[in-house]
Amino acid sequence: MAAGAPGRRTAAAVRRGRTPWALLVPALIGLAFLVLPFAGLLIRTPWGDLLPLLSSAEVRGALWLSLGTATAATAVSLLFGVPLAWLIARTEFPGRRAVRALVTVPLVIPPVVGGVALLLVLGRSGLLGRHLYEWTGFSLPFTTAAVVVAQVFVAMPFLVISVEGALRGADRRYEEAAATLGASRWTAFRRVTLPMAAPGVVAGAVLAWARALGEFGATITFAGNFPGTTQTMPLAVYLAMQESPEQAVVLSLVLLLVSLAVLVALRDRWVGTP
Amino acid sequence: MSTEGGGARRGAPEGASGAEAAEPALDARIAVDRGRFRLDARITAGPGEVVALLGPNGAGKSTALRALAGLQPLSAGRVLLEGRDITADPVERRPIGVVFQDYLLFGHMSALENVAFGPRCRGAGRAEARAAAAALLADMGLEAYAHTRPRRLSGGQAQRVALARALAVRPRLLLLDEPLAALDAHTRVEVRAGLGRRLHDFGGAAVLVTHDPLEAMVLADRVTVLEGGGVVQEGPPAEVARFPRTDYVARLVGLNLYRGVRHGTSIEVDPGEGGAAGGARIEAASPGGGRVFAAFPPRAVALYREEPVGTPRNVWRLRVEGVERFGDQVRVRLGGELPLSADITPAALAELSPSPGAEVWASVKATEVECYPA
Incomplete structure (x- = not known):
């Protein structure tokens, strides 16, 4: 392993040697940078007033809205994202690589830009939204549905990338085996490929859910900030920060705990970390 | 190049049933073009017959099997199964069962669910499929493992589950x-x-891909040897x-093989055969003529330090090129006018005590030489 090391002894000695400072110091600074904000949050939490603050209708409303919309966004992402991932991973068509690149665009553009783009397409005078409004009198922006749409826009790419990776990693010969047993492509996908890619699908869904839960920019641009209908937790935190920082701290704590709970609950079963 | 070699025998074998098949159960001509590799082979199998596709790595055996299954598109040819043309049928509608090399059992299903998968896909009800699967597993002596996941099965058990799933x-x-x-x-x-x-009980035709001659000899009623994409x-x-x-088959079955022209009882070996110099002769027992193969087993070769007396018909002065253990014998590789392998006892080797490159006399009785038309 070690270049030029003649024997096992040298390799073992190298492994036992000191961790180099040049790596250790930046690593510890990095760790502190990631952990300290949470410590600050815990230290500044007004533990005494926690319950009354938490039980306020506003906080509860925002929390349920967040959990509900993030879950709905994850479900929508699964419904469309898994087939999209399959299309990219398992079929050959012209422009497949371009499609794959397009899917990742929402990952890199600022969410606010995504919100603006959604408004331009789905807004009351948008490309599609105009017709929707003319025919049904329904305008999507600034509704709870708009919150979900904004979250799907930013979260689905995570799911697609994760599922596509899992599908790519799955051995195609199992699909061939299923075919020789009489399975159509749809049956093979449903009963063989998807179960084999399940860990990747769940990991992608968790990522998408977490991303949807924390979504701010696209939501506030496309869905606005109306308590009860579109004001999710991140928006509530931001708003509370202007008026009563204490409440912002409590809301942040709740968001943190919910995220941690989900991660811990799923980690051992699905998101296997070595 | 589809080989319609003169001596290659084809058609139904004298199976256990003794019945001469009017037409083969499987009659396929498969051609697959894949860049520089071209497979073109005719593969037939009688009813109830087990045919082994034997060949070295890269000969096209697995490609041929995939083509029969419909997993590999044909560039030309057709597949007739019991008189029906299934060339254009998609994989899932062919009446074919496949046992894959690594079995490819579905890891998230129990052994029973693996076996029931096929019947379910082909329209059987849930209970019916499971009952059929349970019966098959029982046949394989695996009823105790019906609810076991494939990764908990031993290699032999997994092999039987894969066979049950295909059947x-x-x-x-x-x-x-x-x-x-x-x-x-x-x-x-x-x-x-x-x-x-x-396989014997199965009743339908079976095609088995292998590179192991023993497997082919033991399991198959007929052997089809593929080399370089052709039969x-x-x-x-x-x-x-x-x-x-071919040299490949000769090596597999352990014979010294030469091509040549027979004049009477004497065979003039083609120059270049196995590195043979021009003019090497092999004497056979019976006379004949024309182009022939001459084959004799390494154990029929005797080696001497001095030119043998008593005039055996075949004597060549050869050079020792290598010595290796071969079972309880020693295989001596010899080069010279007629390169060959000789199997002798360790005692005979000790007596010979050849140094590398030493010259020895090799003799073979004419009656040990098999001679057949090329």
Whole structure:
């Protein structure tokens, strides 16, 4: 392993040697940078007033809205994202690589830009939204549905990338085996490929859910900030920060705990970390 | 190049039933073009017949099997199964069962669910499919493992589940890709015996891909040898073993093989055959003429330090090129006017005590030489 090391002894000695400072110091600074904000949050939490603050209708409303919309966004992402991932991973068509690149665009553009783009397409005078409004009198922006749409826009790419990776990693010969047993492509996908890619699908869904839960920019641009209908937790935190920082701290704590709970609950079963 | 070699035998074998098949159950001509590799082979199998596709790595055996299954598109040819043209049928509608090399059992299903998968896909009800699967597993002696996941099965058990899964769809043709390759040597003998019995009971035609001559000899009623994408020899195992037609087959069955022209009882070996110099002669017992193969086993060769007296018909002065253990014998590789392998006892080797490059006399009785038309 070690270049030029003649024997096992040298390799073992190298492994036992000191961790180099040049790596250790930046690593510890990095760790502190990631952990300290949470410590600050815990230290500044007004533990005494926690319950009354938490039980306020506003906080509860925002929390349920967040959990509900993030879950709905994850479900929508699964419904469309898994087939999209399959299309990219398992079929050959012209422009497949371009499609794959397009899917990742929402990952890199600022969410606010995504919100603006959604408004331009789905807004009351948008490309599609105009017709929707003319025919049904329904305008999507600034509704709870708009919150979900904004979250799907930013979260689905995570799911697609994760599922596509899992599908790519799955051995195609199992699909061939299923075919020789009489399975159509749809049956093979449903009963063989998807179960084999399940860990990747769940990991992608968790990522998408977490991303949807924390979504701010696209939501506030496309869905606005109306308590009860579109004001999710991140928006509530931001708003509370202007008026009563204490409440912002409590809301942040709740968001943190919910995220941690989900991660811990799923980690051992699905998101296997070595 | 589809080989329609003169000596290659084709058609139904004298099966256990004794019935001469009017037409083969499987009659396929498959051509696959893949860049520089071209497979073009005719593969036939009689009803109830087990045909082994034998060949070195890269000969196109697995490609041929995939083409029969419909997993590999043909560039030309057709596949007739019991008189029906299935060339254009998609994989899932062919009445074919496949046992894959690594079995490819579905890891998230129990053994029973694996076996029931095929019947379910082909329209059987849930209860019906499970009952059929349970019966098949019981046949394989695996009822205790019905609810076991594949990764908890031993290699031999997994092999039987894979066979049961392939048989569950009641195929008319069974394809097996190196069915014993994933097993260790110890398990292989036992599993091979079980597989042989089940192939015999199966009743439909079966095509078995293998690179192991022993497997082909034991399991198959007929052997089709593929080399470089074409059929080079075909026949019952005993015939292939006795009358090899290529160097590859000769090496597999352990014979020294030469091409040449026969004049009377004397065969003039083609220059370049196995590195032979021009003019080498082999004497056979019976006279004849024309282009022939001459073959003799390494154990028929005797080696001497001095030119043997008593005039055996075949004597060549050769050079020792290598010595290796071969069972309880020693295999001596010799070069010179007629390169050959000789199997002698360790005692004979000690007596000979050749140094590398030493010259020795090799002799073979004319009656040991098999001579057959090329």
